[in-house]
Amino acid sequence: MRFVLGFIFTIFVIGCGYKPISKIADSVLDDRIYVDVIIDKSEPKNSVFIKDAVREGIVSRLNKILSDKQNANTFISVSTKSLDYQATVYDEYGYISAYRAILRLEFKTKFKDGKTENITTSGEYDFSIARRVRSTRYADSVISDAERYEAIKEASKEAFDEYISRLALKGYKYGSN
Structure with a gap:
């Protein structure tokens, strides 16, 4: 009975034309990709963190090759639109104990055929902070x-996932070219 149900499920998935987003994005992006992150003058360290997360996503999630600028077929330029921290949880004394980082990124993608696509995405990440008690009345x-x-x-990873999803949807809607 399990075999029959498994077979029916397999036929259903194949028959409905299921195609993973990574495969659709694979048909949109070329194999050699150059990633450039525009340095934010107010927070230059953040740009390095974002570049690492985007490059890791391209290699691990899409199985693409990072290339230098001269040999690349696809160019992705990432810039930070905004980075905000919102307090989400307060302790019994009114001190902040958790934040939410909200990161908005703009991905400018130039394809092999010269077309460009601008996609703005956002990523969020909730985290708690380690409070340091400086005195009996004051906590940091x-x-x-x-x-x-x-x-x-983590917010960069989420924004990158949204970018890939949007790029894949555009590729699926308009064809991979």
């Missing part, structure tokens, strides 16, 4: 560099 609710790095990295 400051985001450490490690917590900030992790928040930016």
Whole structure:
């Protein structure tokens, strides 16, 4: 009975034309990709974190080759539109104990045929902070560099996933060319 149900499910999935987003994006993007992240003058460290997350996503999720500018067929330029931290949880004394990082990125993609596509995405990441008690009356609710790095990295991954989804949908809607 399990075999029959498995066979029917397989036929259904194949018959409905299911195609993973990564495969659709694969048909839109060429194999050699150059990634450039525009450095934000107010927060230059964040740009490095974002570039690492985007490059990791291209290699691990899409199985593409990162290339230098001269040999690339697809160019992706990423710029930070905004990075905000919102307090989400307060403790019993009114001190902040958790934040949400909200990152908006703009991806400018230039394809082999010369067409360009601008896609703005956003990513969020909720994280708690380690409170340091300085005295019996005062606690510190400051985001450490490690917590900030992790928040930016995870929000960048989420924004990159949204970028791939939107790019794949456009490729599916208008064809891979």
